Amino acid sequence: MSVEIERKFRLPEGGRIRALDGVTLGAGDELSLRAVYFDTPDLVLARRGITLRRRTGGHDEGWHLKLPGEGHAREEIGAEILPGASTTRVPHLLRSHVADVVKRAPLVPVARLDTARRETPLLDEGGTTVALLCEDQVTVRRGTEEHAWQEVEVELTPAGHEGDLDAISRALEAQGAQAQPATSKLVQALGSLLTQRTEDQPRSAAQVIGDYLATQVGMVQAMEPEVRADAPDAVHKLRVACRRLRSVLRVYRALMDAERTEPLRTELKWLGEVLGGPRDAEVLRERLHEGLDLMPDEGILGPVRERLATELDARHAAAHAAMVAALDEERYAGLLEALTCLLTDPPFLPGAERPARQVLPRHLDRATRRVSMRWAAACAAKRPEKMEFAHEARKKAKASRYAWEAAIPALPNAERAAAAWKQVTESLGVAQDTVVSRARLLELTAAAAEAGEPTFTYGVLYGRELAHQDDARGVADRAVRIARRASRTH
Numbered sequence: 001m002s003v004e005i006e007r008k009f010r011l012p013e014g015g016r017i018r019a020l021d022g023v024t025l026g027a028g029d030e031l032s033l034r035a036v037y038f039d040t041p042d043l044v045l046a047r048r049g050i051t052l053r054r055r056t057g058g059h060d061e062g063w064h065l066k067l068p069g070e071g072h073a074r075e076e077i078g079a080e081i082l083p084g085a086s087t088t089r090v091p092h093l094l095r096s097h098v099a100d101v102v103k104r105a106p107l108v109p110v111a112r113l114d115t116a117r118r119e120t121p122l123l124d125e126g127g128t129t130v131a132l133l134c135e136d137q138v139t140v141r142r143g144t145e146e147h148a149w150q151e152v153e154v155e156l157t158p159a160g161h162e163g164d165l166d167a168i169s170r171a172l173e174a175q176g177a178q179a180q181p182a183t184s185k186l187v188q189a190l191g192s193l194l195t196q197r198t199e200d201q202p203r204s205a206a207q208v209i210g211d212y213l214a215t216q217v218g219m220v221q222a223m224e225p226e227v228r229a230d231a232p233d234a235v236h237k238l239r240v241a242c243r244r245l246r247s248v249l250r251v252y253r254a255l256m257d258a259e260r261t262e263p264l265r266t267e268l269k270w271l272g273e274v275l276g277g278p279r280d281a282e283v284l285r286e287r288l289h290e291g292l293d294l295m296p297d298e299g300i301l302g303p304v305r306e307r308l309a310t311e312l313d314a315r316h317a318a319a320h321a322a323m324v325a326a327l328d329e330e331r332y333a334g335l336l337e338a339l340t341c342l343l344t345d346p347p348f349l350p351g352a353e354r355p356a357r358q359v360l361p362r363h364l365d366r367a368t369r370r371v372s373m374r375w376a377a378a379c380a381a382k383r384p385e386k387m388e389f390a391h392e393a394r395k396k397a398k399a400s401r402y403a404w405e406a407a408i409p410a411l412p413n414a415e416r417a418a419a420a421w422k423q424v425t426e427s428l429g430v431a432q433d434t435v436v437s438r439a440r441l442l443e444l445t446a447a448a449a450e451a452g453e454p455t456f457t458y459g460v461l462y463g464r465e466l467a468h469q470d471d472a473r474g475v476a477d478r479a480v481r482i483a484r485r486a487s488r489t490h
Contacts, residue, residue, distance in 0.1 A: 002075075002076050002078075003069060003073050003074070003075055003076070004066065004073065004074045004075075004076045004155065005073045005074075005155065005156045005162075005165065006074075006153050006154060006155035006156070006182075007153070007154050007165060007169055007179065007182070008151055008152065008153055008179070008180040008181070008182065008183070009151070009152040009153075009154070009169075009172050009173075009177040009178060009179055009180055010150070010151060010152070010177065010178045010180055011135075011150065011152055011175075011176065011177050012176045012177075015175070015176060015177070016135075017120075017133065017135065017152070017172070017175065017177075020122065020133075020168060020171040020172065020175075021167075021171045021174070022167045022168070022171060023122040023123060023124060023130070023131070023164075023167075023168060023171070024122070024123040024124075024127075025120050025121075025122065025123075025133070026120060026121035026122070026123050026129065027120075027121075028118050028119065028120040029118070029119045029120075030116075030117070030118055031057060031058045031059075031115075031116075031117040031118075031119055032057050032114075032115075032116060032117075033055060033056070033057040033058045033113075033114070033115040033117055034055065034056050034057055034112065034113070034114050034115075035053045035054065035055040035056075035112070035113045035115070035185075036053060036054045036087070036109050036111075036112050036113075037051060037052065037053045037109070037110055037111045037112075037113065037186045037189075038052045038053065038054070038088075038090055038107045038108060038109055038110065039052065039107065039108070039110045039186075040102055040105040040106065040107060040108075040218075041105070041106065041108065041110075041214050041343060042105075043110065043190065044101055044102055044105065045098060045101065045102065046110075046184075046186055046187055046190055048068070048101055049068040049184075049187075050065070050066065050067055050068065050098060050101065051064075051065070051066045051184045051186050052064070052065050052066075052090065052094060052098070052107065053186070054081065054087065056081070058117070058119075060078075061081060062078050062079060062080050062081050063078060063079040063080070063081065063090070063091055063094055064076060064077075064078050065077045065078075065094045065097055065098070066184070067097070077093075077094060077097055079091040079093050079094055085333070086333045086336055086337055087337075088108070088109060088336065088337055088340040089333065089336055089337075090107045090221070092224070092225045095107065095221070095222070096225075099222075102218075103218075103222075104215075104218045104219050104221075104222040104223075105214070105215075105218040106214050106217040106218035106221055106339075106340075106343060107218075107221060108340050108343050108344050109340070109344055110142070110186075110190070111140055111141070111142050111186060111189045111190065112140070112141045112142075113138055113139070113140050113141075113185055113186070113189060114138075114139045114140075114141070115136050115137065115138050115139075115185075116136070116137040117134055117135065117136050117137075118134070118135040119132055119133070119134050120132070120133040120134075120135075121133075122154075122168060124164070128159050129157050129159060129160075130156065130157060130159055130160030130161075130164040131154050131155060131156050131157060131160050131164060131165065131168055132153075132154070132155045132157065133152070133153075133154055133168075134152065134153040134154075134155065135150075135152050136150065136151050136152070136153065137150055138150070138151065138185060138188075140185075140188075140189035142189065142190075149188065151180065151185075152172070152177060154168050154169070154172070203355070203356050203409065203410060204352065204353045204354060204355060204356060204359075205252070205255055205348075205351075205352045205353070205354060205355070205356040205359040205360055205410075206255070206346065206348040206352035206353055207356070208356040208360070208406065208407065208409050208410045209248060209252055209255070209348075209352070209356075209406055210343070210346055210348070211409070212244075212248060212405065212406035213245065213248060213249075213342060213343065214343050216241045216242075216244045216245045216248075217241075217245070217339045217340070217342065217343060219237065219238065219241035220238060220241050220242070220245075220336070220339060221336070223237050223238040223241070224238070224327065227275075227323070227327070228324055228327065230278075230320055235275050235278050235279045235282065235320075235323070236279055236282070238275055239272055239275040239276065239279055242268045242271050242272045242275065243272060243398060243402065244402045244405070245264075245268050245339075246265050246268045246269060246272070246399075247398060247399040247401075247402035247403060248402055248403055248406050249261045249264065249265050249268075250265065250399055251363055251364070251366075251367045251399055251400070251402075251403035252352075252360070252363050252403065252406075254351075254363065255348060255349055255351055255352040255359065255363075256347040256348055256349060256352070257347040257348075257349060260347040261347055263338075264335075264338050264339075264342065267331070267334070267335045267338065268335070270331070270335075271326075271332065271335060274322075274323050274326040274327075275323060277319030277320075277322060277323060278316060278319040278320040278323050280319075280436060281312065281315045281316035281319045281320075282316060283433055283436075284312060284315075284433075284436060284437055284440055285308075285312040285313070285316060287433060287437050287465075288308055288312065288437060288440075288441070288461060289305075289308065291461045291464050291465075292304065292305060292308070292457075292461070295457070295460065299456075299457060299460060300457050301454035301456045301457050302448065302453040302454035302455075302457065303453060304448075304457045304458070307444060307447070307448060307453070308444070311444065311447070355410075356407070356409075356410035356411075357410050357411060360407045360410060360411060361411070361489035361490070362489075363403065364400070364403055364404060364407065364411075364417075364487065364489060365487075365489055367396070367399055367400040367403050368400055368483075368484060368487045370396045370399075370400075371393060371396040371397045371400050371421075371424075371480070371483075371484075372480075372484060374389060374392045374393035374396050375390075375393040375476075375477075375480050377389045377392075377393075378390040378392070378393050379477070386473075387431065387432070387435055387469070390428055390431060390432070390473065390476070391428070391432050391435075393428065393480075394424075394425055394428035394429065394431075394432060397421055397424040397425045397428065397480075397483070398421075398425050400421050400483075400487070401418055401421035401422055401424070401425055402418075404417040404418035404421060404487070405418045411489075413486065413487075413488075413489075416486050417483065417486045417487045419486075420479070420482050420483035420485075420486040420487070421483045421486075421487070423475075423479040423482070423483070424476060424479040424480050424483050427472050427473075427475040427476040427479050428472065428473075428476045430468060430469075430472040430475075431468075431469045431472035431473055431476065434465040434466065434468050434469040434472070435469070437461075437465050438462055438465050438466065441458050441461055441462045441465070442462070444458055445458040445459070445462075
């Protein structure tokens, strides 16, 4: 971390600095700089006086995070631009320094500044560079908007001190330069956006859905370090964010450009499958150890705990390693780019600009009908196919649940409906977990038998899982009926 001390000035129209009393102007350098500034969609960082940028060109290429200091001073934290790295993937180091401010909101490009700079070293009588004089022609672009201005910055070098800066400031003012507030280029670029107030008016479907998508993209960005470190529940949270994104893009797809959203759904499905390996291993380990804990000691015959710990821990470790390798792939980097574009260039069609309370209900009705059809098929199916149909119903119920979650700001019954569908997905989730655990128990039983170990305990655990499946289906049937009633939109 370093401390940046600088002052800003504006020159008269057509003004140019030729000489300054008390310092010598060294050989100037012409630079072309491009800085892309990142912030949350509602500009939380800029409102706090914090800037985060990715700069190319000049002597300090890289990522820069600037935090407010005292007076004209700012603390600066940098990170290098890695070869081949995504241009929109904020380094985890920098995000960690603003985590208490942004929480788990997404960080996306909010402005691009191109600067034509003339940088001149200012030397004292001994020839030491005490400051840098930067004469900037700045052009800012936000979407299709563009405007430009000129400014002068004087930045102290490590060899300079406040007295040098005061003397240089007086010399500039003597040439007609006007001192300016210590306002970042980003704040100047954003202008009135930082003071706009949200009007109390009906929100469009695009706004409601867009806010929900932004929350999930932020979760994907924020959870990656914890997922890599195998922090408790981290994989589950990231996987749920992927499901929420896929579900909302599916249920409300008629409101969006499918050529953009369908490929994104495919990539989110891939990431969900990658995360599924370690997550399924976590759930399996928890379920089987819980089953053992509920059994009396006399029912545990042989080294069951040891075998469960050894084999299930190994399975989880292998799945986690494979997941981390996938997060290092270009495919994952491309997915993060696409998620950023989802927010900076939303894919909504004109129909999504209508009020959400008018637009969303019919899409939610369709989602409810899809669950009802799958659940009816599951109830009518014979036992071998029953869980397969129930699993399909569970996936449709998840889509309905998350679509209702997205609609909470717009529809009065959305929170109740989302909670009702959550009960459906959780009960069917328990039933599906028993399918996975029983299959694994059969493998463990075979391995124990081959090693000459007792297999009784594995059979007891298998029976317990089968009973849980039947119980969960009964709970799910009641939950589906309740959720359908809660989801009525008219």
